[in-house]
Amino acid sequence: MTTEISTAAGLDARTTALDREYVFHSWSAQAALDLPVIAGGAGTEVWDHAGNRYLDFASQLVNVNIGHQHPAVVKAIQEQAELLATIGPATANLTRGLAAQRILSKAPAAFRKVFFTNGGADANENAIRMARLHTGRDTVLSTYRSYHGNTGAAIVATGDWRRMPNQYARGHVHFFGPYLYRSEFWATTPEEESDRALRHLERVIQSEGPATVAAILLESVPGTAGILVPPPGYLAGVRALCDRYGIILILDEVMCGFGRTGRWFAFQGYDVVPDLITFAKGVNSGYVPVGGVIISDAISATFDDRVFPGGLTYSGHPLAAASIVASISAMEDEGIVENARRVGAEVIGPGLRALADRHPLIGEVRGEGVFWAMELVKDPETREPVGADVIGKLKTAVTSRGLMPFTADNRIHVVPPCVVTDDEASRALAIYDEGLTSVEAGH
Structure with a gap:
């Protein structure tokens, strides 16, 4: 068991080392990169070599509509x-x-x-x-x-x-x-x-x-x-x-x-x-x-x-x-398009609106299907956008709880694969809730 863990950790380290040494990444200052290692995936989940699993609520670049490895x-x-x-x-x-x-x-x-x-x-x-x-x-x-x-x-x-x-x-x-x-x-x-x-x-x-x-x-x-x-x-x-x-x-x-x-x-x-x-x-x-x-x-x-x-x-x-x-x-x-419509209408949309009611950081929730955004603000009245520091803290908070987020400017985009289940969507909503609570508390 110890050997397996050591080998898995070694693979993650080797992947990171090779990436930093040889790969030039888009839209990035190269020296500051600290990227997650992805070794595999299935459905709505991805994982690294060490077996740490994440709900992929970014769908990578909002493109894995059918899920990983169909x-x-x-x-x-x-x-x-x-x-x-x-x-x-x-x-x-x-x-x-x-x-x-x-x-x-x-x-x-x-x-x-x-x-x-x-x-x-x-x-x-x-x-x-x-x-x-x-x-x-x-x-x-x-x-x-x-x-x-x-x-x-x-x-x-x-x-x-x-x-x-x-x-x-x-x-x-x-x-x-x-x-x-x-x-x-x-x-x-x-x-x-x-x-x-x-x-x-x-x-x-x-x-x-x-x-x-x-x-x-x-x-x-x-x-x-x-x-x-x-x-x-x-x-x-x-x-x-x-x-x-x-x-x-x-x-x-x-x-x-x-x-x-x-x-x-x-x-x-x-x-x-x-x-x-x-x-x-x-x-x-x-x-x-x-x-x-x-x-x-x-x-x-x-x-x-x-x-x-x-x-x-x-x-x-x-x-x-x-x-x-x-x-x-x-x-x-498999009725995947219909699933996206239903999950959005019955689970994700209502769940995000409930989060907005509880968290003053959320200025607006908008979307349809499996295509949603939470716009985060410093003040609900002025609608002043939060800074990159808040988004960074929230990204860290949800990632540490097992969710891979999509962030852009002052927003968290909620964009899972179209095959996402009700249970997976509910699990993600709970992670967003915990992450928002943590950031609002200054942790």
Whole structure:
């Protein structure tokens, strides 16, 4: 027993040493990193070599929708690897075709083509390219509170601080989307926020010149920016503005798609149909890197007799395609999307609201499905955000109690896999409760 523990501890130490010596991490100052070791996972849990287990309420980067190591998806990847491990994009492949067919079965009827990419950033990159070529216009509008990826146009479309050191693309303009808790429009109701945000957007379109605007790019439900559930009428209003001015509407479903909101696509709850849909993450839970653009018939037809000037070596990779087919089938067969909707409505949402009633640190709770955020404030009246020190203490408190959290700015995002059970959600809520109590007590 002592030898096993010593060996496990040694593996954790060796993993950390190798990582610090050789791996360069994203969005980080390298010298200050102190990262958790993950050796394995199953369902909603991950663990290190020493056997310390954690509820994964980050879903890694909000992408392990089907949970860790789902046997059907793992088996599909293994079987495809034995049959054909890779093939170039300029070929027809059965598994790739089946993957596109399964994705389109969840999209509105006006969509009949899928362009595969390697992830969400290049999905947004290519959707922007399609919109510009289809319209002959250049400008792309997106919100300040957004994240669309870290490639050339996708990062400039992003609204947060990560855009600023990466401004290499042209033709991007930002506007404020709705966010009633911190309204830019002096709104006091969701309806006011929606109406005033739409008026603001229309004025931006008019001021930029409608004939110059190719696309409006929005996350259907902004994720990293704070799980900003759109108010009534907002997305439908954006659709109406796009129709009025001949603008392409791109909805980014990279984080919020494939079950995360309790629907196959988040936009399906908001009376809107876009022109292009981008996806990644939940389509196969990140088991193999993949993303893509779901293309409406009208835009697809633009390239029937005109070359689309974009491509990727690994577009429609067969291992990724196999994982998509298996993932969507498993989600259908096991009612995983329905589970996300029910757990969110019956357990997570009520539980978080109960925490907000007990803890003055929580200024607002918002979300749906398994896509929630607790916004933490110093004072409920002024709504002044807590600092990084408070978030750091809370992160330490919940991690030490066996939960892996997702933190962003002054928020804790509650984003477990869509397969989370009632008991696991309740266990997590108890850990958040203990962590908040500890931080509020100054421990």
